[in-house]
Amino acid sequence: MKFLADRTLGKLAKGLRMLGYDTLYYRGEDIHQLIHLARQEDRILLTRNTKLALRRPKDRIITITEDSPSRQLKEVVQKETLSLGEEKLYTRCLLCNDPIDAIPREEAEGKVPDFIFHQQKDFFRCPRCERIYWQGSHLTHMNEKVKELIENFKYLKSKI
Numbered sequence: 001m002k003f004l005a006d007r008t009l010g011k012l013a014k015g016l017r018m019l020g021y022d023t024l025y026y027r028g029e030d031i032h033q034l035i036h037l038a039r040q041e042d043r044i045l046l047t048r049n050t051k052l053a054l055r056r057p058k059d060r061i062i063t064i065t066e067d068s069p070s071r072q073l074k075e076v077v078q079k080e081t082l083s084l085g086e087e088k089l090y091t092r093c094l095l096c097n098d099p100i101d102a103i104p105r106e107e108a109e110g111k112v113p114d115f116i117f118h119q120q121k122d123f124f125r126c127p128r129c130e131r132i133y134w135q136g137s138h139l140t141h142m143n144e145k146v147k148e149l150i151e152n153f154k155y156l157k158s159k160i
């Protein structure tokens with residue numbers, strides 16, 4: 001399942017990437033181009049434009065009604081009944097959307113703060129922007145919310 005977020009949903013796009021979902025972020029204002037891109041790449045369109053889904057009943061469009069990015073993320077997870085898994089967390093660059101690769105530990109030396117290098121065992125790198133990631137490098141408010149989502153999801157699953 002792949003997504004395309006419109007220009008109002010940049011933070012939601014990052015949240016979905018954090019969960020491991022392939023999510024493009026379209027910064028432009030051209031709605032025709034937005035729809036075209038979604039069709040061409042078979043992506044579910046995420047928008048806050050409430051008229052779009054009504055005008056385009058044949059396209060897969062999710063209208064986001066929540067304001068805060070973490071609630072928006074929850075909204076997508078619920079509406080699309082996304083499966084969440086810790087194994088998918090931190091597998092994608094938050095900026096480029098590219099899958100990140102594990103790298104030998106030595107290659108991270110000097111490129112991350114020293115204390116991080118000594119603390120962490122595993123490092124990953126984005127092949128496009130070369131940004132280096134490690135467990136916890138995504139530490140943000142959104143990260144906390146993502147963890148909460150996964151915990152709740154596990155709880156729900158254990159109850160079924």
Ligand SMILES: [Zn+2]
Pocket residue numbers: 093094095096097098126127128129130131
């Ligand atoms: Zn990147």
